[in-house]
Amino acid sequence: MSETHPPPGKPGISRRQFLTGTGLGAAATTLLQTSEARTQASKVQAPKTVGFGPNAVACELVVNGARISVQIEPRVTLLDCLRHYMDITGPKRVCDRGTCGACTVLLDGRPIYACTMLALEAQGKKIETPESLYQDGQLHRVPAAFAQYDAQQCGFCTPGFVMAMKGCFDRNPNATPDEVEQCLAGNICRCGTYQQMRDALRSLCKKGG
Amino acid sequence: MKNFTYYxxxxxxxxxALLDNRWGTTELLAGGTDLLDLQKEYIAQPDKVVSLTFIQDPVFTRIEVPQILPGTKPTVSIGAAVKIADIAEHAELKNLFPALTDAAAQVGGPQIRNMGTLGGNLCQRNRCWYFRDEHVLCLLKGGRRCFASDGENRYHAIFTKGHPCVIVHPSTLAPALIALGASVEVVGPSGKRTIELNKFFQAPTKPDQREHVLAPNEIVVRVLIPVEGLRNASYEVRHKQSYDWPLAQAAVAFRLSGGKATNVRIVLGHVAPIPHVATEAQKVVEGQTITRELAEQAGEAATVGAAPLSQNAYKVHLVKVAVKRALLLASGAQPDWAI
Known part of the structure; x- marks a missing residue:
């Protein structure tokens, strides 16, 4: 638990304020995920919940395994938090309306649109961005296949497609080309590099993800 | 996006306890796929946003399929916070309610299904482009007229029944759930109540109305679906395979005994301000054996009362096709169309 929530004493949604505000102080160290806290919560009649904002509040996120804490207003989306506050610019801001897929990140392993989620809503979840695909001088096999098959042109959509495809293979290493294409149905490439992406994903399917 | 206090x-x-008793000042946040768009366009400008993401109540967050024994009348419970992707991929739900899981599998794209929830799908705002345009003051935003009724209305209602706002209801899960006889459990300041889903939706005409009948301080807790052994299916006619709303949808459910269909329910989506129950089509099918000819007749009957606007007469034909195909799918016929 402790790794997924801000440490006590910080402004914003700290553990201390969180517990006090929800009348769950007695539940102490366990916060909301334990059955004890759940039972407590259901017994409390309309407990007073503390609000956060509209001024900037502390927000700690777990991005690519690292805990990063920033001060943001509640309205800041996960995408803007990553790009503007954490300097993690792999996810791209293209439509900003949950339509194009360029901002795709994995949240607890599932592809989501970072532009259409508040950063505060991603607290306590594991966030993976394209930056996680290059480690120890080694490029992950999905972006490597994109490079090999020249599956990009302007490149703005590419990080989103790569994350959606990685999420697909993570869930099902034996996905067929059709299944992988279904997983890419929430992403758009305006340059039209679909054929090269097909070549890339077929090469990955042959290798069993 | 106007800033707000986050709860x-x-x-x-x-x-x-955090909700106001009027619309507009406080919004509930679940998946956020609708609310954040509305906020970015300044259609929704709440002072308070109440997140439902961290509520762990299993009634609210889980799918419960009871053991189904002969002679019992079990009920499936799907929490309002369940992700649409989890409904689409649920093996037992697929078996019992293909109308629901097929509709769920076609909502938006994979990312939307991973984010959006069942409760959010039922309570989402309509997709009318005049309503969604910050600069247009339509009926639902306190203006004097509906701009779609004689404007750009190709995606609007054909069953308007004289209604001054000609939106279509955007949920594809709703027609399937209504056909399956589902009800909704909601919680408010005075406790829980249950509403039949076919009485859950309303056609809004002014800013202090939503597309459903909930009070501003009520929350959808879960959807309850009786397990009645009904054959069921949903068919959507679409421009695109993904990332779009259907142009027309038909959801059907019926009991098949001795080759005859009884308890027939046929509900249309994306053709009226609320999911539209096609009573004339139901009468055509009730007590009959479903053949291709009968399914076609039912499709014809489903269009009774249609009054298309200037640009959407094409939807009348789509309704016929959707009803015919949904009936044939539910009856187990081999599709003779490309899927």
Missing amino acids: RPLSLEAAV
Whole structure:
């Protein structure tokens, strides 16, 4: 638990304020995920919940395994938090309306649109961005296949497609080309590099993800 | 996006206590796929946003399929916070309610299904482009007229029944759930109540109305679906395979005994301000054996009362096709169309 929530004493949604505000102080160290806290919560009649904002509040996120804490207003989306506050610019801001897929990140392993989620809503979840695909001088096999098959042109959509495809293979290493294409149905490439992406994903399917 | 104060209640009761008794000042946040868009366009400008993401109540967050024994009348419970992707991929739900899981599998794209929830799908705002345009003051935003009724209305209602706002209801899960006889459990300041889903939706005409009948301080807790052994299916006619709303949808459910269909329910989506129950089509099918000819007749009957606008007469034909194909799918016929 402790790794997924801000440490006590910080402004914003700290553990201390969180517990006090929800009348769950007695539940102490366990916060909301334990059955004890759940039972407590259901017994409390309309407990007073503390609000956060509209001024900037502390927000700690777990991005690519690292805990990063920033001060943001509640309205800041996960995408803007990553790009503007954490300097993690792999996810791209293209439509900003949950339509194009360029901002795709994995949240607890599932592809989501970072532009259409508040950063505060991603607290306590594991966030993976394209930056996680290059480690120890080694490029992950999905972006490597994109490079090999020249599956990009302007490149703005590419990080989103790569994350959606990685999420697909993570869930099902034996996905067929059709299944992988279904997983890419929430992403758009305006340059039209679909054929090269097909070549890339077929090469990955042959290798069993 | 206008800034707001963010609340993170840990129980439904605590969430209810945060809600105002009028619309607009406070919004509930679940998947966010609709609310954040509305906020970015300044259609929704709440002072308070109440997140439902951290509520752990299993009634609210889980799918419960009871053991189904002969002679019992079990009920499936799907929490309002369940992700649409989890409904689409649920093996037992697929078996019992293909109308629901097929509709769920076609909502938006994979990312939307991973984010969006069942409760959000039922309570989402309509997709009318005049309503969604910040600069247009339509009926639902306190203006004097509906701009779609004689404007750009190719995606609007054909069953308007004289209604001054000609939106279509955007949920594809709703027609399937209504056909399956589902009801909705909601919680408000005075406790829980249950509403039949076919009485859950309303056609809004002014800013203090939503597309459903909930009070501003009520929250959808779960959807209850009786397990009645009904054959069921949903068919959507679409421009695109993904990332679009259907142009027309038909959801059907019926009991098949001795080759005859009884208890027939046929519900149309994306053709009226609320999911539209096609009573004339139901009468055609009731007590009959479903053949291709009968399914076609039912399709014809489903269009009774249609009054298309200037640009959407094409939807009348789509309704016929959707009803015919949904009936044939549910009856187990081999599709003779490309899927």
